Amino acid sequence: MRHLCVMIGGSRFAxxxxxVREVGPAVAARTLPGVPIWCRGFACARGQWMPxxxxxxxxxxxxxxxxxxxxxxxxxxxxxxxQSVLIEVDAVDDLVQLDGxxxxxxxxxxxxxxxxxxxxxxxxxxQVLLLGALRQHPEWRALAREAPAA
Numbered sequence: 001m002r003h004l005c006v007m008i009g010g011s012r013f014a015x016x017x018x019x020v021r022e023v024g025p026a027v028a029a030r031t032l033p034g035v036p037i038w039c040r041g042f043a044c045a046r047g048q049w050m051p052x053x054x055x056x057x058x059x060x061x062x063x064x065x066x067x068x069x070x071x072x073x074x075x076x077x078x079x080x081x082x083q084s085v086l087i088e089v090d091a092v093d094d095l096v097q098l099d100g101x102x103x104x105x106x107x108x109x110x111x112x113x114x115x116x117x118x119x120x121x122x123x124x125x126x127q128v129l130l131l132g133a134l135r136q137h138p139e140w141r142a143l144a145r146e147a148p149a150a
Contacts, residue, residue: 005093005126006071009061012126014098014119019132021076023092026066027052036139037063043086045074052086053134058114064090075131083135096121098128 003014004023022045029041029052038057042049052072057063069091076084104118104125113136116128 001098003096003098003126003128004073005096005121006055006073006089007069007091007093008059008089009056009064010090012093012121012124013055014096014121014126014128015073015131016128017095019075019130020073022074024072024074026070026088027072027086039139040088043072045072045084045086046076048084050084050086052088055087055089055129055131058134059112073131075134085131085134087131087134098126 002017004017004020005012005014007013024045027043027045029043030049031041035041035051038054040052040054043052044050054063066088067090071089071092073087073089074084075087098119098121113133114130116130118125118127
């Protein structure tokens with residue numbers, strides 16, 4: 001299965017390519033009070049306001065400002081545009097094939113359903129992030145309802 005390797009907080013992670021509709025530069029966000037620490041606020045993409053999630057903060061790492069290498073991943077739900085989400089990562093590394101051999105199930109935590117399996121990769125391992133699972137998080141559902149009008 002094809003995965004997009006991204007850098008988050010100095011570590012490499014992989015996102016299933018099927019979850020990513022677009023990759024673009026870092027975008028500015030409209031901040032709102034009371035949002036979770038992992039949400040930078042809302043940004044407009046494709047004519048619609050959607051939550052902008054800081055991937056490192058989502059994983060419990062420090063919230064850092066974007067750099068020139070930072071990229072925004074658009075995870076689009078074509079069935080329901082209100083379920084689209086933007087994810088800010090530190091950098092996009094490569095598009096790779098992870099075949100599933102020697103896979104470790106990884107840390108399965110109910111509160112973090114986006115943590116997937118560990119795959120051997122480049123002499124080490126890479127953890128898969130199932131960022132589409134973020135749509136099931138209760139705090140994200142509340143955010144999606146708060147999106148400003150385009």
